Amino acid sequence: MKILVDADACPVKHIIERIAKEHKIPVIMVIDTSHILQSDYSEILQVSKAPExxxxxxxNRTSAGDIVVTQDYGVASMALGKKAYAINQNGRYYTEDNIDCLMFERHIAKKQRRAGKKTSSIKKRTKENDENFERAFLQLCLRLKQGSSQPE
Structure with missing residues (x-):
């Protein structure tokens, strides 16, 4: 098991690294060349700025049983397709039960934006967001290390 992070805009990298280090789980942070990231624990993989x-x-580096941290529903869907686990920066688990609905909502929002409509506003990140992520992420890591496959 390893943790892969869509790290370009990930606000919880420090939480991921702290928990991973405590539990000796390897981490790969993936960023593009417009970002700079250093770590004394994680492997940093820098790739081109090309779309996607x-x-x-x-x-491509995700295997069954890995944990993927991403805000991107498409990445989460592909991770689930590889039998990996996916979680977002607020502690929401992506599952087979919710990913289709999330992908459909993303599609509708994209159509609305193309039509010139505003679909949402970005809310300021709160301490509660970090706490929710930390709780859910730790629970997932512990359950997978113990051999249980589903987070509660």
């Missing part, structure tokens, strides 16, 4: 380059590099 980070997503492709991350998924």
């Amino acid at each position: 380059a980070v997503d492709i590099a991350l998924i």
Whole structure:
């Protein structure tokens, strides 16, 4: 098991590294060349700025049983297709039960944006977001290390 992070805009990299280090789980942070990231624990994989380059590099390195941290529903869907686990920066698990609906909502929002409509506003990140992520991520890591396949 390893943890792969879509790290370009990931606000919880420090939480991921701390928990991974405590539990001796390897981490790969994938970024594009417009970002700089250093770590004394994680492997940093820097790829081109080409569209989807980070997503492709991350998924190409994902195996069954890995954990993928991403905000991107498409990346989460591909991770699930590889029998990996996917979680977002707020602690929401992506599952076979919710990914189709999330992908459909993304499609509708994209159509609305193309038509010139505003679909959402970005909310400021809160301490509660970090706490929710930390709790859910730790629970997932512990359950997988113990051999249980589903987070509660």
